[in-house]
Amino acid sequence: MKIVMIGAGNVATNIAKTLANIGETPVQIWSRTLASAETLANAVGTCATSDWNSVVKDADVYIVAVKDDAMLNVIDLLCAHCKHGVFVHTAGTMSMSMFTGKAEHYGVLYPMQTFSKQKEVDFRTVPCFVEASDKHTLDIIMELARLLSDNVRELAESERKWLHIAAVFSCNFANVCNAMAAQILERHGLSFDVMLPLLDETVAKLHRLHPREAQTGPASRGDVGVVSKHLAMLEDNKELSEVYSVLSNYILKNRE
Template sequence: MKIVMIGAGNVATNIAKTLAKIGETPAQIWSRTLASAEALAETVDSCATSDWNSVMKDADVYIVSVKDDAMLDVIEQLCSRCKHGVFVHTAGTMSMSLFTGKAEHYGVLYPMQTFSKQKEVNFRTIPCFVEASDQQTLDIIMELARLLSDNVRELKEADRKWLHIAAVFSCNFANVCNTMAAKILERHGLDFNVMLPLLDETVAKLHRLHPKEAQTGPASRGDVGVVGKHLALLEGDKELSEVYSVLSDYILKNRV
């Protein structure tokens, strides 16, 4: 399978590295920034370009993995030059209809994971959700997804958008709470590492219990006295106080 990677960010980097490990190295890496394309291409032993006119025209699959706000322009530039092959993007909230009228065979391959260039992930365990314009294209995207992961399933756009919202709550919002915890700890001369055993156990419990059953803490016990004391300590920081109050109210109203 001849693959061209459009993008060199966090998701694209992890996909390209995973493909390279199994002998399916992308034939080319495109990025708006040549230095970014070259850095990834060097890592996976591919070739790089930032010139649309130099993008290979004979790929089997073009994987578009760029920021959502750049997606439409990138797809228009790509599809105006490359007329054959399967076109797939990796975004959780973007519609595959972005390709409609621009390509014949297209779809989505959404790997639900948090990605960073600096840390490789075990792609084989990542849930990958796919959608396609037709059955033939779905078969090809499924084949591509199974090169990456053992956990692949078809999911329609409407459900994928809700899945992405859930992922934002479960991952992004959870981690921003950790940034707030780090802020509090650093103010008082403590290292965030002291939280890691707590976080490890929190995640471990989620492998055995429903999140609602795993919830602990003062608000889950209905201990409004402790909640009040915490809010008093946070009076000097309006943002942290508001977040603590909103989350505590939610937990109090939705206790098991």
């Protein structure tokens, strides 16, 4: 496929590098800033631009991987300059209707994973969820997704949005709890490294057990005495106390 990557952030970087590794290097990287486009282009061996007038006009696929709040404006500008090909975005919560009236063939390729520029993921294991404007376009986006991943499925927007919410709970909220744990540890002269074996086992259990079955801790045991002691210790930090209280109450109410 002749692919143009629109964006040079975390998602775009991982997609572009994965494509390059399998011999499907994007023919061009566009980014709002030329420096960002050049950094990714140099990493995968292609060309860069920040000028809409110089974006390749005859690509088979344009992959829009930019921040959600910039996506509508980027799609407007992209489709004003490029009229042919398949246009896809990678966002979990954004509708493919953003392309309606601007492109003939369009859709979504949502890779459900946490990405960073500093660490490449094994994209073959990443669940990718696809939606398209028509059957022909679906076939093309499916082909693209299968170049990236062994775990590809079609999913309507209505369900993809719930998938994204679930991912926020499972990944983003879990990690902010780790950040709060790090805050507590560092305040008392301990490194967050001591948590890593605990976290590794927590995730490992989820490969075998439903999260409800894997839940442990004082609230899951109904040990309200320990919960009360912890809350007393956190009295000087209202935010941490509130989070601890809300989560503990949820566990207490929903424990088996």
